[in-house]
Amino acid sequence: MSVLSKLKEAVICLKAGRVTLPYPSESRPVPARFRGRPLFDPAKCIGCAGCANNCPAREILVEDLCQEIRIIRYLGRRCTYCGRCADVCPEKAITMSPEFENATNHIGDIQQRIELFMSTCQRCGRCFKEPGFLDQLKAKGYRFDDVQHERWILRSQAYLATEPTVDDIKIDLD
Amino acid sequence: MTSKSISIEMLKNLCQKMFGRSLWVYHANSGGCNGCDIEVLNVLTPFYDAERFGIKLVGSPRHADVMLCQGPAMRATAKALQRAYEAMPAPKLVFAIGSCACGGGIWHDTYSVLGPVEKLLPVNFYIPGCPPRPEAIIYGVAVAVGLVDKKAAPVQFKQIELPIPRYHPNDLRGRDELVVYEKVDRV
Numbered sequence: 001m002s003v004l005s006k007l008k009e010a011v012i013c014l015k016a017g018r019v020t021l022p023y024p025s026e027s028r029p030v031p032a033r034f035r036g037r038p039l040f041d042p043a044k045c046i047g048c049a050g051c052a053n054n055c056p057a058r059e060i061l062v063e064d065l066c067q068e069i070r071i072i073r074y075l076g077r078r079c080t081y082c083g084r085c086a087d088v089c090p091e092k093a094i095t096m097s098p099e100f101e102n103a104t105n106h107i108g109d110i111q112q113r114i115e116l117f118m119s120t121c122q123r124c125g126r127c128f129k130e131p132g133f134l135d136q137l138k139a140k141g142y143r144f145d146d147v148q149h150e151r152w153i154l155r156s157q158a159y160l161a162t163e164p165t166v167d168d169i170k171i172d173l174d
Numbered sequence: 175m176t177s178k179s180i181s182i183e184m185l186k187n188l189c190q191k192m193f194g195r196s197l198w199v200y201h202a203n204s205g206g207c208n209g210c211d212i213e214v215l216n217v218l219t220p221f222y223d224a225e226r227f228g229i230k231l232v233g234s235p236r237h238a239d240v241m242l243c244q245g246p247a248m249r250a251t252a253k254a255l256q257r258a259y260e261a262m263p264a265p266k267l268v269f270a271i272g273s274c275a276c277g278g279g280i281w282h283d284t285y286s287v288l289g290p291v292e293k294l295l296p297v298n299f300y301i302p303g304c305p306p307r308p309e310a311i312i313y314g315v316a317v318a319v320g321l322v323d324k325k326a327a328p329v330q331f332k333q334i335e336l337p338i339p340r341y342h343p344n345d346l347r348g349r350d351e352l353v354v355y356e357k358v359d360r361v
Binding site: 028101 | 226310
């Protein structure tokens, strides 16, 4: 009886065949709607920094080198691939790619750096985009991140009631 | 002398080929959410079968070659993590698995989180993801063992400065029925 049950077991085991995935030698497709590494399309990006303001992990940094040049830097170290940057992007410049093979021996390998030319408003001298989207993006004033030290800072004093709004803008009124 | 050193080197290479690629891993969680732990255990199941590469989970850091770190460096477990690292025998690697270990995680600015694991230990390989797929973990191990090359590379985009011709009416000169710009500056 016991021999028969053992044989039965062996038959069941043989029927299953080989289930192991031959992964690193063969590629493995990801399921639909999988969110991998976000890819930034510099041709579509308008530099509104909505992704930087909405990133829960604060991994997208924005720095204005001068009035015209804005640097957007995605570090990706603690990115949770939540896809909020892709959701919030008004120009659909960020896409969640199916890339998941991001393992490296150097953490700087997964970063992306985009340098953008910003046009300026003729009246106030600030970089701008038509209002509407920016209200939704919670753009609270002027983000100026410390890109050298990879830190996120909000230098704008606009959220303090006692401080003047952004005191480096001075519009002369007649 | 030279033949001896050559033979020693050959023996060394042979040993590295035969014995050098079996990593025994110790699984250390320093305060993560268990998502990455479940994915690591997934890797050890027959479907993904990490024992193909000689990977074996061991219960003590004294038996391990590799420490798999999950979770950020936290105030409460920092000492324990460092002691576990010191207990490992000398040729040792540290893998940081998940966003928490790689960069401090989504709660990187909390009072109890010190930051990424590399603040405490020298990390050799990073596997980002929240949690990383089991395939991503296998890929990271394969990169470490040398079966595949790493794919990640930093992306940099710089806008090209197009030279714009600058015209000034002072530079207009008449030249038989035509008006010509005498000098063309390019900015």
